[in-house]
Amino acid sequence: MRDPALAPDPTPDMHGGLADTVFDTAARNPTLPVLARRTDDALAAWRQVTAVELRDEVVDLAKGLVACGISPGHRVAVMARTRYEWTVFGHALWTVGAEIVAIHPNASREQVEWILRDAGCVAVLVEDEQGVMTVGTLCARLPRLRHVWQLDTDALPQLVERGAIVPLTTVESLRRIVLPDSTAVIAYTSGTSGRPLGCALSHRSLAYPCDTLLAGWAHTAAPPGEQASVLAFLPFSHVYGLMIQVLCLRGGILLGHEPEMTDAALASALRSFRPTYFCAVPSLFEKLYKNFLRAAQQGGRGALFERAAQTARDFAAAEERRRLGAGPGPGLDLRLQHALYERTVYRRLRATLGGRVVRGSSGGSSLSRELSLFFEGIGIYVNDGYGLTESGGGITMQPLGREKSGTVGQALPGTRIQVAEDGEVLVRGPSVFQGYVSDEAATRAALSGGWLATGDLGRLDSEGYLTITGRKKDIIVTSGGKSVAPAALEQRLRMHPLVHQALVVGDDRPCVGALITLDPDFLAYWRSSPALQGNAPGREAREENALREEIARAVAAANSAVSRSESIRVHRVLPAPFDTSNGLLTPSMKLRRDAITRHYAAEIEAMYQARSDTLRRPPQQEPADWDDPDSVFR
Known part of the structure; x- marks a missing residue:
């Protein structure tokens, strides 16, 4: 094996579960806005929810879960889009020590049946009648499944009403027995080939990369003196989306939800919510670039946009050489051209994301160097990080002031990376998963001596920057x-x-x-x-x-x-x-x-x-x- 990437010291250890975040924030800063809820789609209005309001909602739902017999270790599936209720319900489950089984709302009937059976779910929260119909046809073959709740028929208010008789002390006692190494989520792999595998992720696995990122990078997520904000639209059934949710709540970052992934819905939500930090996948950054280009061409400014885009890339590349000690930075002519396009092009491009975004993150797969340089050049540096379901999300991040486009950065503090002789990336650290549900053979194949075999191919340079080159099986x-x-x-x-x-x-x-x-x-x-x-x-x-x-x-x-x-x-x-x-x-x-x-x-x-x-x-x-x-x- 080649030398591992060096990583600085880890962040302090945690002592409880993820639900403690809600209670600790409410006690420390009760009026802090932590969630933003859509109140009127037509008017694009948002209502901010404070830390103490969120805590009370979580407690009331937790009581309802207890009244329904949900107890520590029970697995409850959530099969809904990225919406406000997902976040509240998920933290209520963690409060009583239950484990979330995340299912994409568009999963096929066969996938839903496999996951519910494989995980041994006792309950499932679906979004609409379609979800009820999907699960309803499976109930006879799922003897452990006792509850099917539907969001759009007021399932949550009914749970709250049912739990009114449960004392607060019961909820508090359940919350306090949840340990960092208790299982928090069963996240199923994408299943690009074969049946998906259920990755058991502990509270620590999800919290550790989030806390590490917050400790080193939180101050970059908003202009000085402003509260950072993130619009979540990636599915919470995927570990990247779930990581965004956990990171925002643990970091006091205002979190909004957009369930629709259409261009029109996202554009409207970005304009009205106006996030300061933008989290997406490479395909969306590619789509944004193409939309910019098409809009410019339709307005007869295609040639202007292409010149501005090339200037942005050239400017960012020169800045990168400067911060890596390989060059003096942009020359006078390039700085003048960049300043001109800042007034005429770049600020308008940033306005499509709400006008307040200062930085962003890309995950799920590698972002091309060309796109990374383009967004940096227009004023939005996009951190291309790396992680996978089995690692609780984050493994790498770009070091501040030493960012290198075309790579996925360096290992997070407390995490180690090696590249095997065949090019496979191996990872070790607190965020590595506990194993695959009901599949010991697959767990043994993935974990060896504490090292996770990621299945990804990559290379490490002399400074510990990782570049992902593909998947072994591909x-x-x-x-x-x-x-x-x-x-x-x-x-x-x-x-x-x-x-x-x-x-x-x-x-x-x-x-x-x-x-x-x-x-x-x-x-x-x-x-x-x-x-x-x-x-x-x-x-x-x-x-x-x-x-x-x-x-x-x-x-x-x-x-x-x-x-x-x-x-x-x-x-x-x-x-x-x-x-x-x-x-x-x-x-x-x-x-x-x-x-x-x-x-x-x-x-x-x-x-x-x-x-x-x-x-x-x-x-x-x-x-x-x-x-x-x-x-x-x-």
């Missing part, structure tokens, strides 16, 4: 024996405005190929271009040829980052995007590779066959002759 081996990590190619493909998603294939094939889906919003704008206008028959041909050329440019740009033998030689544009509804995306927006290759097996076969027919080579021809890229549209 490595493609062509028929010629070439190993290809698809992540970098897919990331670069998605940088083209027309490309929405990309999946690189090529196992046991003569070359690397790609399945591509198009961004529907940008495609609609692109089709309205004056260059494509004219009579219908001629326009259709022009559009198809132009689209081929644009996608070929995207493929060429992606190929420029890899060797010739690793480059994409065939590709196909698919008619519809990969989505959670068709089972091709995980709830955390990751590609289900096995499912996609099965679903599009015929298209993949046709893509390679078309290329073979074009080459007109005899069967014994070596794969090295697959030189020129080919595009196949469906």
Whole structure:
């Protein structure tokens, strides 16, 4: 193994459970606003909820849970979108020592059944009638399941009413027996291949990375003298979303909730809530960039935006060289150009996020260096960190004043990282999970001597910065024996405005190929271009040829980052995007590779066959002759 990344001393140990945060904050600063609740969607109004108000809501719900027989160690599923009630109900469960089983609200019936049975849930909170219908059809096969509560039919007020007879001392006694190493959450892995595994995360596992980040970085989350605020919209069924919730409450950061992940809903919530810190996944940062570009082009300012974007990247890169001791920083001309675009472009871009965002974080997968530099250059530094479900979220963070785009930073204090000889990232620290529920073999495979085998491939530089290069199980081996990590190619493909998603294939094939889906919003704008206008028959041909050329440019740009033998030689544009509804995306927006290759097996076969027919080579021809890229549209 290579040398581990060095980490400073850890933060002080915790003594209770996560619910203690609510009670401690209420005792210390009762009037502090801790949550913001939507009061009127039409008026985009928010009501702030103080620490003491939240505590009282949590206590009242905890009493109701006790009245329903929920006790320490019981597992209760929460199957709802990211909304205010999720946070309150979750802390009520932790107050009585129960364990949360987080389920994405769009999970299939088969997934819901598997999770409820595997975890042994005694109750489940669903959001609406659809959730009730899904769970209702399973009840006969789930003998442990005793309660199904529905948020939209006033389940929580009914719980509060039922618990009115339970004394406060009962709740307090239950809360005080919850220990840091008690299980807090059973978080199921995304299940990109095979059935998802339930990761048992203790209160300490979730609290430790949050407390560490708060100790070192909390002061950067808002302008001096202002309370930091975060709009949560990522699913709490994913550990990244759950980490945001825990971090905000433990750090006194005002937390708002937005359950809708549509562009319109997010834009409206950001404008009205006006967060100071922005947490998202790389695909959303990519979407933001493409929206900026499309809006500029529609307004006839496309060339201006592209110049401003390049200036932002150049400025950020020069600043990075300065802070890493490798250069003097931006020169006079670059500073003048950047100042000009700050007045004319950058401040308007920041306004789309509410106008108050000073920094952000990206998680779930790696953020490209180009996007990281762009956002830093427009005035929003995005920390690209690294974590996974089995680690309670956070493993790395960018060191303040020494940030390095293109990496995921250095190990958090108290956490150690090693890279094995085969390139796999190994992690050790207080946030590592307790094991997989009901699967000792999988637990033994993941944990060895206290080290967690992450399944991710990466490299550490001499200063301990980690770069993630892909997933071990995603490595493609062509028929010629070439190993290809698809992540970098897919990331670069998605940088083209027309490309929405990309999946690189090529196992046991003569070359690397790609399945591509198009961004529907940008495609609609692109089709309205004056260059494509004219009579219908001629326009259709022009559009198809132009689209081929644009996608070929995207493929060429992606190929420029890899060797010739690793480059994409065939590709196909698919008619519809990969989505959670068709089972091709995980709830955390990751590609289900096995499912996609099965679903599009015929298209993949046709893509390679078309290329073979074009080459007109005899069967014994070596794969090295697959030189020129080919595009196949469906």
